[in-house]
Amino acid sequence: MSFNLKIKLSITRYHFLQTLFAGITITLIILLGETFSNNVINAAIGSSVALVFLHPGNKQNRFRSLFGGNIVAIITFLFLHFLFLSFNQDLFITIYERDFHLFSGLSFTLCILLMSITDTEHIPAAGTSIGLSVNNLDYTLILFILFSILFLYALKVNINKFGKNLF
Numbered sequence: 001m002s003f004n005l006k007i008k009l010s011i012t013r014y015h016f017l018q019t020l021f022a023g024i025t026i027t028l029i030i031l032l033g034e035t036f037s038n039n040v041i042n043a044a045i046g047s048s049v050a051l052v053f054l055h056p057g058n059k060q061n062r063f064r065s066l067f068g069g070n071i072v073a074i075i076t077f078l079f080l081h082f083l084f085l086s087f088n089q090d091l092f093i094t095i096y097e098r099d100f101h102l103f104s105g106l107s108f109t110l111c112i113l114l115m116s117i118t119d120t121e122h123i124p125a126a127g128t129s130i131g132l133s134v135n136n137l138d139y140t141l142i143l144f145i146l147f148s149i150l151f152l153y154a155l156k157v158n159i160n161k162f163g164k165n166l167f
Contacts, residue, residue, distance in 0.1 A: 018163050022053035025155060033144045040134055041141065044127030045148050051124060052152055054166045056159040060122045063153055069115050069122030070149050074142055076111040077132040104133045 026049045030042050052061050059065065084103055107129040115121045128145060135141065 014164050018053045022049050025049050029148050036140050040131030044124050047124030052156045057165045065122040068120030069125035072114045073111050073125045073128035077129050080107050104130045
């Protein structure tokens with residue numbers, strides 16, 4: 001079995017600037033959501049930030065996918081939340097119960113299915129459905145996610161003008 005490793009040796013100003021702006025962006029987003037966000041949501045949004053800044057021309061960064069994929073994740077979470085709540089009132093008391101794992105797995109699965117059906121694939125948004133499931137229902141967190149994604153899309157529009165795909 002042969003393994004061919006290609007190393008990209010040409011580092012440009014785009015590499016430095018786009019990664020610097022990506023780091024600043026995720027830092028600002030995490031600071032804004034410090035009091036009510038969680039690590040899973042931060043990781044999902046951080047993955048979106050990386051995708052937007054490193055590969056702004058990617059199909060998953062168009063508005064339909066970036067915003068739509070997160071909307072699908074939120075709707076999936078809300079649907080399953082109310083469905084599970086109707087069968088088990090104690091579901092969200094602790095995340096260490098088996099119900100949490102079942103809920104997260106179902107939320108993720110339904111989310112990626114609906115994203116693929118609606119042509120709103122944004123892979124990092126699948127993590128949003130899991131991130132929402134580690135806490136009680138919190139509409140502030142949902143608004144934070146929507147605000148962060150809209151802010152990120154606004155930055156993406158400017159990156160298309162001044163940046164380039166880094167891979």
